[in-house]
Amino acid sequence: MSTNHSQESHPDLKxxxxxxxxxxxxxxxxxxxxxxxxxxxxxxxxxxxGLYLLVVVYVYPQDILWLSIAATAVFAIxxxxxxxxxxxxxxxxxxxxxxxxSTGFALSVLLFGLGMLxxxxxxxxxxxxxxxxxxxxGLPLMAGVSDHLYRGPRAYIxxxxx
Amino acid sequence: xxxxxxxxxxxxxxxxxxxxxxxxxxLRLDEYLSLxxxxxxxxxxxxxxxxxxxxxxxxxxxxxxxxxxxxxxLEQAGYLSIRKGYVxxxxxxxxxxxxxxxxxxxxxxxxxxxxxxDL
Numbered sequence: 001m002s003t004n005h006s007q008e009s010h011p012d013l014k015x016x017x018x019x020x021x022x023x024x025x026x027x028x029x030x031x032x033x034x035x036x037x038x039x040x041x042x043x044x045x046x047x048x049x050g051l052y053l054l055v056v057v058y059v060y061p062q063d064i065l066w067l068s069i070a071a072t073a074v075f076a077i078x079x080x081x082x083x084x085x086x087x088x089x090x091x092x093x094x095x096x097x098x099x100x101x102s103t104g105f106a107l108s109v110l111l112f113g114l115g116m117l118x119x120x121x122x123x124x125x126x127x128x129x130x131x132x133x134x135x136x137x138g139l140p141l142m143a144g145v146s147d148h149l150y151r152g153p154r155a156y157i158x159x160x161x162x
Numbered sequence: 163x164x165x166x167x168x169x170x171x172x173x174x175x176x177x178x179x180x181x182x183x184x185x186x187x188x189l190r191l192d193e194y195l196s197l198x199x200x201x202x203x204x205x206x207x208x209x210x211x212x213x214x215x216x217x218x219x220x221x222x223x224x225x226x227x228x229x230x231x232x233x234x235x236l237e238q239a240g241y242l243s244i245r246k247g248y249v250x251x252x253x254x255x256x257x258x259x260x261x262x263x264x265x266x267x268x269x270x271x272x273x274x275x276x277x278x279x280d281l
Contacts, residue, residue, distance in 0.1 A: 026220070
């Protein structure tokens, strides 16, 4: 059913739709760059957690004080510097990114803790076991974020794109 | 409650009118979103959890004063949340869409598509 009102406001409606498309396109660009930045951040954090696990397994038992201190300092400074630079450079967060990152981070920390427990119980330090395990420790952190990058944000105004 | 383009409150779109029919799509247009620049702001923010003021300004190709004024109006309407903070010594303003804003955008776009489809 067409009404006089809708016919009169025809150009206005089209203009509104164009404005929504402009905003949607700009927002999609923003979300894409936010997801890429978040993905890089998660990758660095995942690498740091995995590397620190290897430090705990191979460096600490050597009882070389300066090496242990240096390894811990590199890990701590790396974590802090990565977080600070991400928060300084961040211009936006993709839809649901924070929740995915938090979940991934919690799972990675859990795997790290399980690794420590395993080390304590078995005292096995074979490289074939610990190098893949270190890689697996960072996987949950990467999985949520890379899935987000690959498939894009799921929830978006009821699945409609302006 | 939905506000019509004419500023008159209208029945909720989800509820039928007295005649049993759905309200005409023009009655579901949201007065706050009928201004193209506001619609652009809300449509851009619908893609992200939150975004910095300057990033939104660049995304919708608007000026600082225009975005500032319209964001303030959308915040008063309850569609937008504005958070101010600092990164180091530099002040930053973050904008995010509220659930009400997301719903309003969805309703408004549906009404727009329906109206344009009617023509």
